Amino acid sequence: xxxxxxxxxxxxxxxxxxxxxxxxxxxxxxxxxxxxxxxxxxxxxxxxxxxxxxxxxxxxxxxxxxxxxxxxxxxxxxxxxxxxxxxxxxxxxxxxxxxxxxxxxxxxxxxxxxxxxxxxxxxxxxxxxxxxxxxxxxxxxxxxxxxxxxxxxxxxxxxxxxxxxxxxxxxxxxxxxxxxxxxxxxxxxxxxxxxxxxxxxxxxxxxxxxxxxxxxxxxxxxxxxxxxxxxxxxxxxxxxxxxxxxxxxxxxxxxxxxxxxxxxxxxxxxxxxxxxxxxxxxxxxxxxxxxxxxxxxxxxxxxxxxxxxxxxxxxxxxxxxxxxxxxxxxxxxxxxxxxxxxxxxxxxxxxxxxxxxxxxxxxxxxxxxxxxxxxxxxxxxxxxxxxxxxxxxxxxxxxxxxxxxxxxxxxxxxxxxxxxxxxxxxxxxxxxxxxxxxxxxxxxxxxxxxxxxxxxxxxxxxxxxxxxxxxxxxxxxxxxxxxxxxxxxxxxxxxxxxxxxxxxxxxxxxxxxxxxxxxxxxxxxxxxxxxxxx
Numbered sequence: 001x002x003x004x005x006x007x008x009x010x011x012x013x014x015x016x017x018x019x020x021x022x023x024x025x026x027x028x029x030x031x032x033x034x035x036x037x038x039x040x041x042x043x044x045x046x047x048x049x050x051x052x053x054x055x056x057x058x059x060x061x062x063x064x065x066x067x068x069x070x071x072x073x074x075x076x077x078x079x080x081x082x083x084x085x086x087x088x089x090x091x092x093x094x095x096x097x098x099x100x101x102x103x104x105x106x107x108x109x110x111x112x113x114x115x116x117x118x119x120x121x122x123x124x125x126x127x128x129x130x131x132x133x134x135x136x137x138x139x140x141x142x143x144x145x146x147x148x149x150x151x152x153x154x155x156x157x158x159x160x161x162x163x164x165x166x167x168x169x170x171x172x173x174x175x176x177x178x179x180x181x182x183x184x185x186x187x188x189x190x191x192x193x194x195x196x197x198x199x200x201x202x203x204x205x206x207x208x209x210x211x212x213x214x215x216x217x218x219x220x221x222x223x224x225x226x227x228x229x230x231x232x233x234x235x236x237x238x239x240x241x242x243x244x245x246x247x248x249x250x251x252x253x254x255x256x257x258x259x260x261x262x263x264x265x266x267x268x269x270x271x272x273x274x275x276x277x278x279x280x281x282x283x284x285x286x287x288x289x290x291x292x293x294x295x296x297x298x299x300x301x302x303x304x305x306x307x308x309x310x311x312x313x314x315x316x317x318x319x320x321x322x323x324x325x326x327x328x329x330x331x332x333x334x335x336x337x338x339x340x341x342x343x344x345x346x347x348x349x350x351x352x353x354x355x356x357x358x359x360x361x362x363x364x365x366x367x368x369x370x371x372x373x374x375x376x377x378x379x380x381x382x383x384x385x386x387x388x389x390x391x392x393x394x395x396x397x398x399x400x401x402x403x404x405x406x407x408x409x410x411x412x413x414x415x416x417x418x419x420x421x422x423x424x425x426x427x428x429x430x431x432x433x434x435x436x437x438x439x440x441x442x443x444x445x446x447x448x449x450x451x452x453x454x455x456x457x458x459x460x461x462x463x464x465x466x467x468x469x470x471x472x473x474x475x476x477x478x479x480x481x482x483x484x485x486x487x488x489x490x491x492x493x494x495x496x497x498x499x500x501x502x503x504x505x506x507x508x509x510x511x512x513x514x515x516x517x518x519x520x521x522x523x524x525x526x527x528x529x530x531x532x533x534x
Contacts, residue, residue, distance in 0.1 A: 003260075006119035010127035014101050018131070021465060025093050026135050028468075029164065030142030032476055033083040037150040039481055040078050050074060065208040065314050068225075071234025076152045080160055080232045085475065087167035087227055088200055089468070090139070094132050094168040095175035095192040096464070101128035103179035103188040108373045112264055122256055125176060129252065132172040140165030156233030163227040166244040170223045171196060173251035180258035183267035185370065189363070190299050197303045199224050204310060223247060285385050285393035292371075293364055293397040300360040301405045304353060308409035311349040312416025312431075315342050343500025346413070346431060351492050353409045354438030355471045357402040358445040362463045364398040365449035369460050378531055387527050391450075395519070398446045403439060410435030434498035440511035441491035445470075447518030454525030457532060 015022065044050045054073040064070075067084030071077055102125055105111045111124055144161035148154050171192065178191040199222040206218035206225055219225030223244065230240045258268045282288050368391065371377040381390060414431035418424030449463040456462075470490040477487045487493050494507040 003120040003122040004126055005123060006117070007123040007126045007130070010114070010119065010123050011130055014127050014131045017101075018097070021461060022097075022131070022135060024465065025468065026138055027142075028472065029086060029090050029093075029168075030139040031146065032472065033079060033086060033143055033160070033164075034146035034150065036079045036082055036476075037075060037147070037152070040075055040082070042481075044075070044078065047074075050078065053078060065204045065310065068203070068207050068228040071228075071231040072156075074233060076147070076156050076160070076233030079147075080163075083164075084228070087164055087224055088196065089471065090136070090164055090168040091171035091196050091224075092193065093468070094136060094172040095178075095196065096189065097132050097135075098128045098172045098175035099179055099185055099188045099192060100461075101131075102176065103182065104185040104370075106179075106265055107183075107185050107370070109265075109375075122259055125179070125255060125259055129172060129176055129255075133169050136165040136168035136172070139168065153233060155236055159230050159232035159236045159238075162241065163230050163232060166241070166248075167224060167227050169248055170244065170251070173248050173255065176255035177251055177258065180255055180262065181268050183265075183269075186296060186363070186367065187267075190296055194299060194303065197307075201306060201310065203228070208314060285380070285390050286396065288380070289393035289397055292367060293394075293401065296360065296363060297397065297401045297404065300357070300401070301408045304356060304405045304409035305412045307356070308353065308412030309416050311346075311353070312413035312418075313420065315345055315349070315413075315417045316420045344497070346417070346499055347434065347497040347501065349413070350410070350431075350435050350438060350498075351474060351495065353406065353413075353435065354442055354492060354495070355467070355474065357405050357409075357438070358442045358467055358470075360405055361398050361402045361442050361446045362449045362467060364394065364401050365446050366453065366460050366463065367397075368394045369453055369457060372457070372531055381531070388523060391523060391526060395446070395450065398449070399443055402442045402446075403436075406435050406438060406442070407432070430499045437495055437498050437503070437508070438492070440508045440515070441495050443515045444491045444511050444518070447515040447522070450522035451518040451525070452522070454522030454527075454529070457529070 044053050050073050054070055054077075059070070063081070067081045070081045072080075102111075105114075105124065114124065140161035142161075143164060144154075144157045147157035147160055174195055175188070175192040178188045178195075182188045182191060202218050202222040203224040206216050206222070207228070208215075219229060226240050226243050229237060231237050262268045279287070282291060368377070371380075377390070381387060410432040411428070413435065414428035415424065417431060418427035421427060445463065445467055448466055449460065452460045452463055470492060473482070473487055473490040474492050477490075491511055494511060496502065496504050496507070
């Protein structure tokens with residue numbers, strides 16, 4: 001028996017378990033950028049319109065920071081830039097998929113059961129990587145074929161597909177390494193997503209100043225920057241693919257080497273030993289929940305704060321969008337001039353921060369599922385701790401944790417923007433208030449996760465699918481010209497567009513009411529069902 005014996009069977013098992021989610025995210029990421037083509041052609045039908053976009057939005061520091069460089073002034077180049085955040089989302093989904101089928105399986109004890117059969121030591125890791133890499137290659141192929149079918153150059157279409165595929169594969173490999181380093185799935189996710197966040201910030205810093213920026217060399221320190229430097233439709237640089245190949249092979253080799261040097265169920269990095277006696281605070285469910293959630297809370301808070309500094313720093317740059325563009329200037333004059341444009345950018349940025357904070361809300365809520373399946377919840381509930389008290393201790397972090405993280409990001413945005421505009425006292429309160437308005441939508445994701453945990457515990461991954469759907473609707477719904485009824489599926493659509501807009505209490509009240517119903521349903525379901533393990 002070799003170390004890869006049984007890989008084929010485990011590949012089929014992974015596909016069987018992800019038979020719903022895998023096709024959904026594969027088709028979404030493969031087809032959504034294709035649909036941009038028709039929308040961009042409607043918005044910029046002539047070469048002159050496309051050149052105007054390239055000279056305004058295409059070179060705007062804000063657009064460069066969020067989406068990357070514009071290497072071609074045609075339809076293809078504009079589509080590539082507007083899809084510049086898709087590689088980040090694809091990297092996120094790929095990393096979570098690998099960790100789910102490696103470290104999560106090990107933490108729950110299922111890896112040990114499977115390993116007792118005729119299965120090699122590295123088969124589970126290989127199966128997770130094979131399925132995730134194959135899905136990313138399918139996405140790249142769908143995108144390349146679809147873009148070519150829209151009468152765009154085949155070479156540029158192939159490069160575009162490879163840009164997305166390579167991003168997903170790189171972060172799948174990073175997740176493979178993270179799964180070997182840590183002992184818990186939560187720590188593995190934190191390490192992989194933290195790496196994703198750092199690499200995105202590096203790419204952002206490289207692009208915010210444009211092609212001639214003194215920091216543009218930073219793009220070569222991030223695989224997200226490499227994808228943009230592949231230059232689809234803008235004189236493709238095929239040699240960049242060699243960088244991806246070397247990094248992916250190195251990461252896969254590292255993950256296999258680390259896996260060979262650790263025990264099943266353990267991480268390569270040994271956990272820090274605790275004191276001989278438990279602290280007084282661990283005698284309560286809330287104290288135990290704090291011990292379990294504090295690292296994730298700190299990581300998400302720091303990450304959102306750092307991203308808030310970036311958004312606040314580039315907000316003033318959106319003023320250049322109306323320079324040399326009389327039509328845009330007239331439009332924004334009607335809605336408040338350049339300040340109206342800045343407020344629109346801040347509202348959009350704060351909505352993105354709200355979606356990201358929802359990721360922590362879901363992670364915190366689903367920590368209960370991890371505790372249950374790993375068998376750690378049963379001993380706790382075997383004491384005087386009630387089910388409602390145990391759930392409430394985790395629910396506190398799922399509700400208050402995102403509040404703390406959003407406060408940090410709102411302060412960062414408000415301070416950075418206030419310093420740049422010379423009006424900290426005026427900008428900080430309004431930006432901070434606009435940030436906290438996102439909370440009802442964030443808490444709705446908490447409600448969805450808790451309802452699934454209580455009523456349909458085996459389908460808790462649907463909470464992540466809901467978050468991905470809401471993000472895609474918010475980021476690409478307008479570009480795809482979706483109907484308002486479709487856009488309204490996302491709770492973030494109902495959040496008042498602050499700062500600059502009018503505060504409407506009714507939508508917030510409806511979101512809070514729906515969240516309450518979902519939380520109550522989840523509590524009711526958990527009280528009535530049996531505990532599950534492994």
